[in-house]
Amino acid sequence: MxxxxxxxxxxxxxxxxxxxxxxxxxxxxxxxxxxxxxxxxxxxxxxxxxxxxxxxxxxxxxxxxxxxxxxxxxxxxxxxxxxxxxxxxxxxxxxxxxxxxxxxxxxxxxxxxxxxxxxxxxxxxxxxxxxxxxxxHYQGPAGKRRLLVRDCEKLEDAILFTTSPLLMEAEERALFQGVEQHVRLSRYGGDCYSYCMVAAGLVDLVIETGLKDHDIVPLIPVIEGAGGIVTDWDGNAPLSGGRVVVAGSRAVHEQALKRLNP
The missing domain is CATH 3.30.540.10 (Fructose-1,6-Bisphosphatase, subunit A, domain 1)
Structure with missing residues (x-):
């Protein structure tokens, strides 16, 4: 092919x-x-x-x-x-x-x-x-363009998304909130759109749990193609889903992982 x-x-x-x-x-x-x-x-x-x-x-x-x-x-x-x-x-x-x-x-x-x-x-x-x-790449009402993440160096300047903290187990939710309290803006909802907004340079961080392989595998080439990072909470490839961290910059990704793994 x-x-x-x-x-x-x-x-x-x-x-x-x-x-x-x-x-x-x-x-x-x-x-x-x-x-x-x-x-x-x-x-x-x-x-x-x-x-x-x-x-x-x-x-x-x-x-x-x-x-x-x-x-x-x-x-x-x-x-x-x-x-x-x-x-x-x-x-x-x-x-x-x-x-x-x-x-x-x-x-x-x-x-x-x-x-x-x-x-x-x-x-x-x-x-x-x-x-x-x-x-x-993006294709839609706004025409066609290449997707590129933005360079956000500090967690305190980041925009964070998750579908809902209520989908997390209590321990996971507490760790997520340990990240959430340090970001500039936290929003809920979005599902796959949140990940695409990281690729588009509009969102800096997505943290999720309970994903299936088909939830994340199609998004990995989009995010990485735009310059972003996709791992699980331990920093490994999340091909099976589970707990996922997506970031536009390596700096924000590393800062989020430290707070998710105190």
Whole structure:
């Protein structure tokens, strides 16, 4: 697979999955609670999630039958293949069912277990953030441009995002708050959009817990392509998800890790 072929195919996946999702947005769609059935917090899935992932799976299987797939809604197919796609049809489903536009479709590609391409597509707004680890780009209503993180040297000057501290365990929440009390501005919500705003140079730090592999793998090439850093709370590659720290600058990343690991 050439870089050009990957880029064109991912953009096609984004277009087709967006066409499957948009008829459901801000409508009376059916919502199922995946979390409640397992005794966990509210974890919604919609008809739009399933429709979009089915479209992308069919396209991948038709074009690359030897490739594997990691999907939010329909599990694993050939996860040990050399090329594996990571799909999250609607990252930010709670925003989606609330009619808020802070959600997106995540599409990632791993080669030999390393993320080599990723995209976040927001079809309602018409924005795409994508990268290959070496560079990252934006395409949307504001035109096209390269994505670059900003150089924030001090935690005290940083803008911090997390989806919600309520998603964290009590001990994790306390550690997060140890970082939060030192930043310039802390905001909640955003899901995948927060990570893209780091790549765009508008946010400096994202701290999360409880992520799945398909939540983070597609975003790694975008953030790193823009010059950012993505690790777990111990400073390792977060390919399996879990507790994640994303920063635009190495200085802020190191300062956050010190407070998360007192």
């Amino acid at each position: 050439t870089a050009v072929a990957i880029d064109a195919f991912v953009h096609d996946l984004a277009t087709k999955s967006g066409e499957a999702i948009l008829p459901f947005f801000r409508t009376a769609i059916g919502v199922e609670d995946k979390g409640g059935k397992r005794g966990r917090a509210f974890d919604p899935v919609t008809e739009a999630d399933r429709a979009a992932e089915q479209v992308m799976r069919r396209m991948i299987t038709a074009a690359f039958p030897e490739h594997g797939i990691i999907g939010e809604e329909f599990g694993l197919e050939r996860p040990d293949a050399r090329y594996v796609w990571a799909l999250d049809p609607i990252d930010g489903t709670k925003s989606f069912i609330s009619g808020m536009p802070a959600w997106g479709t995540l599409i990632g590609l791993l080669k030999d277990h390393k993320p080599v391409y990723g995209m976040m597509h927001q079809p309602f707004i018409g924005e795409r953030f994508y990268g290959d680890g070496g560079s990252a």
